[in-house]
Amino acid sequence: MPRHPNLRRWAWISAGLLGGFIALSGAMHLPVVQRTMGWVDADGQVACPFGHGATGPRAPRELDMSLSTAASRPALGFALDATTRADLDVWASDHGVTCTPTPRSPRVVTCNDVPAAALASGLDATAAWFEFGDQGTLASIKTTRRAATSAPVADEYRATEALVSQSAGAPAVARNEPLATLDRGAFHQAVVEYKFRDYRAVIRATNMGDGFMLTEQYASNLQ
Amino acid sequence: MSNTKLLFLCAAASITAAGCGDDEGGYEPTGTGPAANVLCTSSSMNAFDTYGADAFVAVNKKIFELVTAELMANGETNVGASFGGVADFATFEGRLAAFLVFVYGGPDSITYADGKMYQGRGQDMTAAHTGMGITSEQYDYFIGNVVVPALTMSGVPMDDVSSCFAPPVTDAAFKASIVGK
Secondary structure, rough: OOOHHHHHHHHHHHHHHHHHHHHHHHHHHHHHHHHHHEOOOOOOEEOOOOOOOOEEEOOOOOOOOOOOOOOOOOEEEEEEOOHHHHHHHHHHHHOOOOOEOOOOOEEEEEEEEEOOHHOOOOOOOOEEEEEEEOOEEEEEEEEEEOOOOOHHHHHHHHHHHHHHHHHHOOOEEOHHHHHHHHHHHHEEEEEEEEEOOOOEEEEEEEEOOOOOEEEEEEEEEEO | HHHHHHHHHHHHHHHHHHHHHHHHHHHOOOOOOOOOOOOOOOOOOHHHHHHHHHHHHHHHHHHHHHHHHHHHHOOOOOHHHHHOOOOOHHHHHHHHHHHHHHHHHOOEEEOOOOEEEEEOOOOHHHHHHOOOOOHHHHHOOOOOOOHHHHHHHOOOOOOHHHHHHHHHHHHHHHHHHOOOO
């Protein structure tokens, strides 16, 4: 005859509950279960539903106080640190542009085949990437544009450089000589780079071998 | 055939061979990679034989420095999933260096800066990028904003960048092995 039947029963129940909890926890951490349940982190990776191991908001970028602030921060007609995803959707709708979240990078929206007019410029963009920060406002824009000949790319490079220099201030780096020799061979590249305390921009014109490419980057340093 | 005649023929053959060697065949690339016979304007040798292993390590490190800056700012969007999803960055760095050395006419394998040996020959780009969904725009962006700056920032003259570094990367078949997989 058992001496403490209640104690034994509770021990079995406790062991059963503990075992069930361990099994359930283990199952919840299986990638296939997390994927099925849609448990993903901010970067689109499967994740613990309780948030264990999740990364918090990004640490704010350390500002370089030796740099001056930009007079203004041009970004293809968008407002860094102000434009929201909803604003982008309106813009995309107005210009008939298709934008989609970027796999594995949900902070970034990818827009393909963007007409030049939508970016207040003279050359269509093959792709534009819009990155949004923790506050949901625009942190950066990057674009690629293509042309079969060097002239449209060189013209757009010059126009963009003039606009950014006029609006933001003088560039930190300007290697413009290759612009005149882009046709000379693959990977000939001109670059102009702007570095301010609150803003950075880089414009490159590159001979890609099978055509010419203009890339632009506009980014806030405040997030 | 008399010994005199034989000696004369041997001497003539040697002189001919030497002459040909001086004019055309004097340069023997170190390796046999796809760009082993793509010559730099500055040296009339391939990229590896012109710049050496140390320069390739320096360029490779600059690539990773620029990629890290991209990842910090943009997740993996602009450099594609090939860098963003890597768990073992150190091994990836060594493997890329070995691949570049092999492609540009260096030896089949190298001992990288971490002291480990990495094999360049035999790396399958298609298999390595399958499932990553890298787009043509991401590839272009990576070339224009990482590869070309890494070369020029490392001091490679523009004419050599163009003559002996660009061809393998701009090759349509090479791009096709990476994009859209």
